[in-house]
Amino acid sequence: MRHCALLVLSCFTCLSLTACVPSSAAFQPATYQAIPQKGDPRITFNPSGDALLIDITSPTGIGSATIEKTTGQWPGKISLRLRVKGLESFNFQYAGNNLAVAVSSHGDNTVREEYEQAGQTNTTSAGDPYWIGVTPGEGYFDLEAPADFLKSGENRFTITWIDFYR
16 A cells, blocks of 8 residues: 555656656757859758758759758758759758769669768668768659768758759
8 A cells, every 4th residue: 555655656756757857958940041152042841750841942953951950959861952953963052062963864863972071972771871872753853862971960961953954
């Protein structure tokens, strides 16, 4: 009987402490901003669960922008939908890293990826922390932010792109 009373008292204490947690500890969705730097792109943010789709329309086919998380945490997955017909060049830069992607305009749309860090250039492939997953669509390319960026704690990254067809 004494054990039951202690158990009930312990549960009540735990519930009371949980109820006293300040509301600032509650989950707050992240907010983002895009700072276009070249080419006047239109950029929208579409969060869904633990994922974020950044939709980029590039009227000129050449552009750059800085994407910044202004509050909250990055989600577990960030996809960039770049609305261009070809992808001669795409760069994702953060914390001294430059990741470069090029998609062949002929044949099978071969993807070539490299990353530069501390003056060293290396190729990367699926499964590497610097890998940017690329999926071509009809009139766009979906590009996934690399795992290393998501773990880096950085609040911003800069992207640049060049379409084949200008």
